[in-house]
Amino acid sequence: MTIESVAALLRDAKHVLVFTGAGVSAESGVPTFRSDANALWREVDIRNFAYPDGYRRNQPDAWRWYGQRAAKVREVMPNAAHEAIAEIERRVPEFLLVTQNIDNLHQRAGSKKVLELHGNLREARCFDCDARSPWVADPVCEACGGLLRPDVVMFEEELPAGAMEQAREAAESCDLLLSVGTSNLVWPATEVPRYALRSGADVVIINPDMSGQPTGLRVTYLKGAAGAILPELVRIAYANL
Numbered sequence: 001m002t003i004e005s006v007a008a009l010l011r012d013a014k015h016v017l018v019f020t021g022a023g024v025s026a027e028s029g030v031p032t033f034r035s036d037a038n039a040l041w042r043e044v045d046i047r048n049f050a051y052p053d054g055y056r057r058n059q060p061d062a063w064r065w066y067g068q069r070a071a072k073v074r075e076v077m078p079n080a081a082h083e084a085i086a087e088i089e090r091r092v093p094e095f096l097l098v099t100q101n102i103d104n105l106h107q108r109a110g111s112k113k114v115l116e117l118h119g120n121l122r123e124a125r126c127f128d129c130d131a132r133s134p135w136v137a138d139p140v141c142e143a144c145g146g147l148l149r150p151d152v153v154m155f156e157e158e159l160p161a162g163a164m165e166q167a168r169e170a171a172e173s174c175d176l177l178l179s180v181g182t183s184n185l186v187w188p189a190t191e192v193p194r195y196a197l198r199s200g201a202d203v204v205i206i207n208p209d210m211s212g213q214p215t216g217l218r219v220t221y222l223k224g225a226a227g228a229i230l231p232e233l234v235r236i237a238y239a240n241l
Contacts, residue, residue: 007236021182073103081226082109119152171195
């Protein structure tokens with residue numbers, strides 16, 4: 001299927017789900033966690049920072065490391081892919097953006113209906129009382145004196161309450177799912193496009209690497225960078241409208 005055929009699907013869709021991963025933000029200069037030469041887990045031991053027990057043991061280094069990541073994402077700007085997704089939201093009657101990213105770039109690009117499966121780096125929260133907090137110099141909760149942490153999902157933790165259920169409901173009721181910048185290998189998020197496929201939706205994979213991606217008669221692959229493909233897809237879909 002060509003980009004023109006996918007554009008026709010997008011133009012006719014009444015309910016669109018866009019599912020994004022780290023590849024979208026990488027085009028803005030946000031390092032990914034697992035892949036590429038600048039992957040964050042090449043810098044540090046994943047056990048020390050990305051697991052709750054390791055995070056507690058490795059204070060204040062773990063707090064500072066996440067604080068630096070939060071500062072970094074505030075410095076970068078949304079790219080053409082983020083902006084194209086926001087434009088799709090403005091065009092379709094029913095829409096949901098489900099993202100595995102924690103950087104807030106979708107919202108800064110204008111997306112409104114965003115479900116963050118893995119939390120966000122906008123603020124911190126307390127391990128003990130769950131109070132939210134801005135990023136501060138020391139990881140001490142003002143409300144209870146407990147340990148602050150980033151408001152992200154660490155390994156061995158559950159997703160935010162109800163998040164996967166909401167994503168599944170949207171996937172099972174959409175006409176079209178666009179999977180953008182994700183390997184679709186991280187469980188349970190990997191199930192989102194598969195829910196859509198099992199319910200009869202068309203699924204379009206936009207990613208430079210197609211290994212391990214969902215397969216099926218209703219799956220289309222547009223291989224390449226999201227920042228190049230998505231703006232062109234939107235331009236064709238909504239030309240003369």
